[in-house]
Ligand code: 5GP
């Protein structure tokens with residue numbers, strides 16, 4: 411029994427080790443995302459578990475786990491793209507009274523996807539209730555939101 415348990419734990423460990431990085435899969439086009447921005451070093455797409463409507467993730471194209479693994483130029487460019495996205499969201503009819511720009515680096519800080527990303531989250535003084543963790547929104551619902559933001563980005567892409 412003990413050996414069976416050890417065997418099963420080993421198999422589970424191997425599976426976890428083999429699991430591809432979600433955001434590298436999106437960067438490679440093997441996993442779909444409601445994409446808003448893409449250039450040589452940075453992409454931005456909607457979170458599938460949004461804190462609020464229009465919750466965007468700004469993500470380096472090249473894998474980097476945490477903040478210190480990022481080339482400084484990419485970190486700076488992520489902030490530039492986040493600023494463009496905030497400006498674009500404000501030009502849509504999506505509601506937002508303020509924004510959080512938030513980067514969780516390390517499990518202790520709440521990072522759950524270990525490919526570093528900057529959250530851009532529309533916020534409100536009287537905040538709607540937070541969706542329970544794990545609440546996923548279908549791509550068909552996210553795509554029209556991404557389209558709205560992208561349309562304004564094209565007009566607002568000067569810093
Ligand atoms: P963290 O907790 O690592 O700071 O944030 C992870 C973010 O990635 C959350 O907003 C979560 O909803 C989002 N997320 C997790 N898996 C996927 C996915 O497969 N696609 C997209 N678009 N977002 C994801």
Ligand code: ZN
Pocket residue numbers: 431432433434435472473474524525
């Ligand atoms: Zn990755």
